[in-house]
Amino acid sequence: MLKDPKWNLLAALLSSIIFLSGCVERKQLEKLGLMTAVGYDLEQENRIKGSAVVHKFDPLAKNLTKIITVDGNTSKAIRQEQNLETDQNLVMGQLRCVIYSRELAKRGIIQLVDALNRDPSIGNTVYLTVAEGDASSILNIEQKSLKSDLGTYLYNLIKQNVESEQLLSPTLHEFNHFFSDHGKDPVLPILTIKNGAIVISGLALFKEDRMVSTLNSDQLFYLKVLSDKYRSGSFELSFTRSRFKKVIRKEEGIAYRTVYNKFYLNLDNIRSHSKIKLVDKQNLRYKIEIDLASILLEATEPLDLSSPEKIKYIENEANKEMEKEIKKLLLGFQKNGVDPAGFGEKYIASTRGKRISKKGWKEKYKNAKFDVEVKNTITKTGSID
The missing domain is CATH 3.30.300.210 (Nutrient germinant receptor protein C, domain 3)
Known part of the structure; x- marks a missing residue:
């Protein structure tokens, strides 16, 4: 029995749409630069240095990841400047980790955190962290030994320590919750470089949005026992x-x-x-x-x-x-x-x-x-x- 020619036409049309949309998606991905980690340093008074780990979809490139660092007054202006230094449109939908320098964290980070909240492409599960020194030093570490891009590596580093009960979860959602609720203060993990590798060296304690003290790794157990x-x-x-x-x-x-x-x-x-x-x-x-x-x-x-x-x-x-x-x-x-x-x-x-x-x-x-x-x-x- 012959099939209805209308159904044959509809099937051919759907196949064409799927094929064309697949081509468009691949073409769009090649034009995008996925920011998987960003870092902020206090460059000078009223001036911030922003660094971004950008992952590129380019099968012909030897290194699919690069670091873009610029200065600016706001995170939005920094991203616009970073876009001027690449042939790909930078997007933050795959952002995994944000790093604030110790000096910036001591001054206050709510302006930068609020910018994350206002970006609909950024999810609440992004991890927030503090660098022992400069955030740019963490992001510019030699990446030859890493099996994934640095943003994904930092995300997995924190995630496995949260799951193994070494850390309290430092997501954007948790920071927002404890910042707005004056019954509990936020905490964030501290990242440092040890023997050429990125490690978690302790915990930053925040009074509202300012880092005021730290806990070493031995004290994390007692805070976890008290609060979780x-x-x-x-x-x-x-x-x-x-x-x-x-x-x-x-x-x-x-x-x-x-x-x-x-x-x-x-x-x-x-x-x-x-x-x-x-x-x-x-x-x-x-x-x-x-x-x-x-x-x-x-x-x-x-x-x-x-x-x-x-x-x-x-x-x-x-x-x-x-x-x-x-x-x-x-x-x-x-x-x-x-x-x-x-x-x-x-x-x-x-x-x-x-x-x-x-x-x-x-x-x-x-x-x-x-x-x-x-x-x-x-x-x-x-x-x-």
């Missing part, structure tokens, strides 16, 4: 050796060499849950309860784990150390006037109907008191010999 849940984390604790003398195993005829001046424990597969309670609204006193379950994976000296009492002793020493470090961290937050753990959220939630300004909250926060209780349960012991 661990589902399968890992952490190393440091002690003086004398604190564990009673549980260090000694066997006759076996000599263990002392490698470290201190004693270290590694806790793995950490699962955590924290409760922050405002127990005294008038005097602003908080009760912080942190429950942890973990595996004792490794220790720098052999431990005697033959009895529940000795395991309990190890748990208690770990609890005391974590309580001490968390209290020290909170005092540092107060000193710098930052609240990345969200104590302001708890206070505001308890005073519904009574608005408080950002300034008013910061004044109260200075005198807040914190009672910290950590309960860590060791569920298993791993290889610690």
